[in-house]
Amino acid sequence: MRLVVVVDNRAKEGLRKEWGWSAYIETHGHRVLFDAGASPSTLEFNAKRLGLDLSRLNFAVLSHHHGDHYGGFRYVGSVTGDLRVYSPPGELGYLREWGLNPVLVTSPLEVERGFWLTGPLSAGWILEQALAISTEEGLVVVVGCSHPGVHRLVRAARDVSGIDVFLVVGGFHMPSERVLDELAGMSRKICPAHCSGGRSVSYLRRKYPEKLCEVMAGSTLTFS
Ligand SMILES: [Fe+2]
Numbered sequence: 001m002r003l004v005v006v007v008d009n010r011a012k013e014g015l016r017k018e019w020g021w022s023a024y025i026e027t028h029g030h031r032v033l034f035d036a037g038a039s040p041s042t043l044e045f046n047a048k049r050l051g052l053d054l055s056r057l058n059f060a061v062l063s064h065h066h067g068d069h070y071g072g073f074r075y076v077g078s079v080t081g082d083l084r085v086y087s088p089p090g091e092l093g094y095l096r097e098w099g100l101n102p103v104l105v106t107s108p109l110e111v112e113r114g115f116w117l118t119g120p121l122s123a124g125w126i127l128e129q130a131l132a133i134s135t136e137e138g139l140v141v142v143v144g145c146s147h148p149g150v151h152r153l154v155r156a157a158r159d160v161s162g163i164d165v166f167l168v169v170g171g172f173h174m175p176s177e178r179v180l181d182e183l184a185g186m187s188r189k190i191c192p193a194h195c196s197g198g199r200s201v202s203y204l205r206r207k208y209p210e211k212l213c214e215v216m217a218g219s220t221l222t223f224s
Helices: 040-049 073-079 093-097 150-161 177-186 198-207
Strands: 002-007 022-027 030-034 059-061 084-087 101-104 109-112 115-117 121-123 126-128 131-135 138-143 165-171 187-193 220-222
Touching: 002 040, 022 131, 040 073, 059 109, 093 101, 109 150, 115 150, 121 150, 131 150, 138 150, 150 165, 150 177, 177 187, 177 198, 187 198
Parallel strands: 030 059, 059 084, 084 101, 138 165, 165 187
Antiparallel strands: 002 022, 002 220, 022 030, 109 115, 115 131, 121 126, 131 138
16 A cells, blocks of 8 residues: 655645645555645646546545645546545535535445545534555554544544554644644554644654654655
8 A cells, every 4th residue: 555645734845835635545456535635736736746647546535624625626526537525514516516426424434445434523513534544554544634633533443444553644733742642542653744733743753753754745655
């Protein structure tokens, strides 16, 4: 399996950065996009630069209905036909207008063999889900912005899959130290990105240096 960070607040040289998040995952015979960043042009530019052909996606996942996660789906719609986009409850009409096929997710589910969705967890009126993928090393959990709490999303991912967590990657939404401690108790690797905040990175670097992995647009994680 490989996971490529396509859009993030930070980017490797030659790639565009923006306030947003998107990750491309290839495994179990599927090509999947998790979130799409904020703008169609950034997603298109970075995907092409990274040699990723988004017209060949099998399905996509939207973590939550915020523009820095769904904006780039306009580009995905322009290069795919009727692509399934597993979405939490909310206004889905814009995805249809962009030529996509939004699939409403209301509870935890195994979406394809080896791919699970936590189903929507709530943070006030925001509903957000995470994607979990099985690897030989354990469960890889991809989160968007973690409004409901990254520890809650990871726990839900572990519960729905029944697999111990190996790694969590994505936006952690400036978690408290208590939340990071709980996360460290559940996951062997922790890769904060997007909206995680510099303070959580420095806390992890200080307290859990062996768990911390730093990623940005252009980073590739590979798993057996
Ligand atoms: Fe976000």
